[in-house]
Amino acid sequence: DAGVIQSPRHEVTEMGQEVTLRCKPISGHNSLFWYRQTMMRGLELLIYFNNNVPIDDSGMPEDRFSAKMPNASFSTLKIQPSEPRDSAVYFCASRGTGGLNQPQHFGDGTRLSIL
Amino acid sequence: SQQGEEDPQALSIQEGENATMNCSYKTSINNLQWYRQNSGRGLVHLILIRSNEREKHSGRLRVTLDTSKKSSSLLITASRAADTASYFCATALTGTSGSRLTFGEGTQLTVNP
Numbered sequence: 001d002a003g004v005i006q007s008p009r010h011e012v013t014e015m016g017q018e019v020t021l022r023c024k025p026i027s028g029h030n031s032l033f034w035y036r037q038t039m040m041r042g043l044e045l046l047i048y049f050n051n052n053v054p055i056d057d058s059g060m061p062e063d064r065f066s067a068k069m070p071n072a073s074f075s076t077l078k079i080q081p082s083e084p085r086d087s088a089v090y091f092c093a094s095r096g097t098g099g100l101n102q103p104q105h106f107g108d109g110t111r112l113s114i115l
Numbered sequence: 116s117q118q119g120e121e122d123p124q125a126l127s128i129q130e131g132e133n134a135t136m137n138c139s140y141k142t143s144i145n146n147l148q149w150y151r152q153n154s155g156r157g158l159v160h161l162i163l164i165r166s167n168e169r170e171k172h173s174g175r176l177r178v179t180l181d182t183s184k185k186s187s188s189l190l191i192t193a194s195r196a197a198d199t200a201s202y203f204c205a206t207a208l209t210g211t212s213g214s215r216l217t218f219g220e221g222t223q224l225t226v227n228p
Contacts, residue, residue: 004157033215033216042219042220042221043158043203043218045215045216045217048215056215091157091158093157093158099214100146100207100208100214101146101163101165101207103148103160103163104158104160104216105160106157106158106159108155108156109157
């Protein structure tokens with residue numbers, strides 16, 4: 001089975017540019033999570049969706065960040081405008097039906113560098 | 116502050132030795148999960164222990180949970196160089212904002228051949 005697929009794997013762009021990260025969850029999974037990982041702050045939950053509906057976006061740093069899940073097989077995380085402090089590894093994870101007692105499956109992340 | 120905190124932050128052992136990592140947390144939980152992360156990769160789920168369980172095994176992994184002390188430990192027996200990775204505990208709890216995991220800062224394990 002294909003795992004969670006994220007693209008791009010690496011992104012380098014200049015500050016002020018719009019950045020779009022993409023995620024394809026595992027087929028049949030109904031929850032999707034976006035995380036950010038940095039050395040300073042560790043792994044932080046940004047937002048999560050259940051059945052394509054955003055449930056908790058309290059971790060989204062500010063209005064420059066937005067996430068969408070137009071259907072069960074695709075999600076995007078957008079940063080506009082980007083800033084150097086947004087540099088991090090962004091992970092997407094999905095989880096099957098059964099909720100909290102199911103493990104999360106992570107993609108290999110997008111390493112984002114904002115110059 | 117972090118819900119889950121691992122101890123130690125870093126651990127270096129020889130191949131064949133056992134590795135023990137600890138995790139403490141602050142609030143009541145539904146379950147506790149352990150994940151491994153190899154360099155440059157995403158997290159991989161290892162084992163889940165529910166709040167009403169005390170011990171669980173999976174291959175060379177043994178996890179314990181003490182809800183009275185709000186702590187868990189992960190034991191890797193007969194370690195191998197391939198076990199070199201970061202290990203994270205994550206606590207699962209359901210709140211008003213649905214169900215989510217909160218990750219600790221991780222333990223970096225190095226297994227020397």
